Amino acid sequence: MNSKNKIAIPLTKAVVFLTAGLGGIGLISSSVYASLTAEASNTSGGTVTSGTLKLTQAPSTVVGLTDGFATSITAMAPGDTVRRYIDLSNTGTLDGDTVTLKAEPSVSNALTTNGTAGLQVTVNECAVAWTSAGVCTPGSTVVLSQKSLLAMGSAQSLTLSSVLAGSVNHLQFVITLPAGSEVTTNGALPVGTVQGLSTALTWTFTETMRAATTTDS
Amino acid sequence: MRKRNASFGLILLSALTATAGVASADTTATSAAGQSTTVSSGSIIVYPTATTTGANPNGAALTLLNTNQAQYFYIRNTGTVRIVSLTITITYSSAGAKTSFYHCGENILFSGLNTCASGSTTLVPNSGTTPLNLSPGSWYAFEIDTKKTVTPTISVTVSTSQIRPALDTSS
Numbered sequence: 001m002n003s004k005n006k007i008a009i010p011l012t013k014a015v016v017f018l019t020a021g022l023g024g025i026g027l028i029s030s031s032v033y034a035s036l037t038a039e040a041s042n043t044s045g046g047t048v049t050s051g052t053l054k055l056t057q058a059p060s061t062v063v064g065l066t067d068g069f070a071t072s073i074t075a076m077a078p079g080d081t082v083r084r085y086i087d088l089s090n091t092g093t094l095d096g097d098t099v100t101l102k103a104e105p106s107v108s109n110a111l112t113t114n115g116t117a118g119l120q121v122t123v124n125e126c127a128v129a130w131t132s133a134g135v136c137t138p139g140s141t142v143v144l145s146q147k148s149l150l151a152m153g154s155a156q157s158l159t160l161s162s163v164l165a166g167s168v169n170h171l172q173f174v175i176t177l178p179a180g181s182e183v184t185t186n187g188a189l190p191v192g193t194v195q196g197l198s199t200a201l202t203w204t205f206t207e208t209m210r211a212a213t214t215t216d217s
Numbered sequence: 218m219r220k221r222n223a224s225f226g227l228i229l230l231s232a233l234t235a236t237a238g239v240a241s242a243d244t245t246a247t248s249a250a251g252q253s254t255t256v257s258s259g260s261i262i263v264y265p266t267a268t269t270t271g272a273n274p275n276g277a278a279l280t281l282l283n284t285n286q287a288q289y290f291y292i293r294n295t296g297t298v299r300i301v302s303l304t305i306t307i308t309y310s311s312a313g314a315k316t317s318f319y320h321c322g323e324n325i326l327f328s329g330l331n332t333c334a335s336g337s338t339t340l341v342p343n344s345g346t347t348p349l350n351l352s353p354g355s356w357y358a359f360e361i362d363t364k365k366t367v368t369p370t371i372s373v374t375v376s377t378s379q380i381r382p383a384l385d386t387s388s
Contacts, residue, residue, distance in 0.1 A: 064387070064388070065387060066388075067388040069253065069254045070252040070254070071254075072254070072256070073256045073257070075257060075258070075298070076256065076258045076259060077258070077261075077298045077377075077380055077381070077383070078258075078377040078380070079380075080385070081383065081384070082386055082388070083385070083386065083387040083388070084254070084388065085387070106253065111256065119256060175256065179377055179378070179383065180377050181378070183375070183377075184261045184262060184296075184374065184376075185374045186264045186265065186275075186276050186277055186278055186372055186374075187273040187275055187295070188273075188275050189262070195258050195259065195260040195261060196259070196260035197258050198255065198256065199255070200253040200255045200256075201255075201256060203253075203254070
């Protein structure tokens with residue numbers, strides 16, 4: 001036998017041995033570096049709920065003061081005043097921040113566009129329900145000083161006594177047609193008159209949420 | 218290029234979402250549909266006319282006959298507001314006419330010279346403000362008796378200070 005003829009190992013066998021060797025090394029490495037994990041979780045609580053911000057308005061339930069916004073006001077003469085009573089409630093679970101009021105007319109005419117002779121609105125609040133005679137026993141507060149309907153086309157801030165969740169504001173809407181100084185001559189109404197007109201008002205309250213909070217607990 | 222457009226779209230969507238998030242922090246209560254407040258104003262429509270059912274002359278004065286005999290005319294209220302006084306202005310086609318001027322009660326006709334069908338006549342000043350409680354849909358009859366042949370013209374004005382007392386109602 002020639003010294004050069006060493007033990008010959010077929011190529012295929014060599015590949016098998018090499019692969020097996022590497023696999024073994026891999027298994028050993030895997031065993032060495034296996035990670036350990038541990039978990040902990042709560043077994044109770046952990047519920048997260050979001051609050052709600054809800055604002056509703058409804059006619060007063062006091063007998064004699066239930067006309068609210070839905071009942072029409074007819075044939076107002078210059079100088080007349082009509083008072084309507086609304087309960088504004090924060091029925092959500094979140095406190096409010098600011099509340100505004102806007103009145104949008106269905107038709108534009110002198111009642112709504114004449115800031116002086118047109119309709120005027122004042123809003124008062126009573127800490128308790130108004131009496132059936134429209135009186136606030138502890139004394140009312142003005143939450144919106146007199147504004148023309150023209151101005152009410154833009155949102156006006158109300159200074160309510162409370163905007164907390166669950167609060168109810170007993171509001172009195174004072175709607176007035178100023179006395180003015182119009183003169184009818186032989187049956188003809190003056191130009192630009194506030195007489196003989198009609199419009200439908202949609203009242204919109206808007207409440208913003210209290211400031212967001214960050215708590216550590 | 219397509220990738221850049223996609224990125225821009227994502228940024229825009231984020232901006233819109235953020236805006237919607239802020240808006241949703243407001244809660245609005247609006248009068249429910251059909252619950253808006255209809256407000257209508259009344260009207261003061263008072264005018265002189267030749268009959269108790271005469272139409273609104275829309276500003277035109279009433280011209281009576283050229284005579285020295287007693288004549289009758291009416292003042293109607295076809296508006297929606299009761300008045301408590303009005304201003305009557307009588308002008309004549311020539312000066313120097315002496316006039317007797319009367320009216321009967323509301324919705325009462327004259328039955329003869331200076332005689333009401335019911336009740337008594339009320340003397341009316343020839344010019345200026347006349348107290349007259351005139352309800353919507355009603356009228357007053359007037360008698361004008363000139364002692365000279367002239368053509369009287371009657372004009373009536375009512376201001377907002379001559380209507381019923383202002384109402385203040387809670388409901």
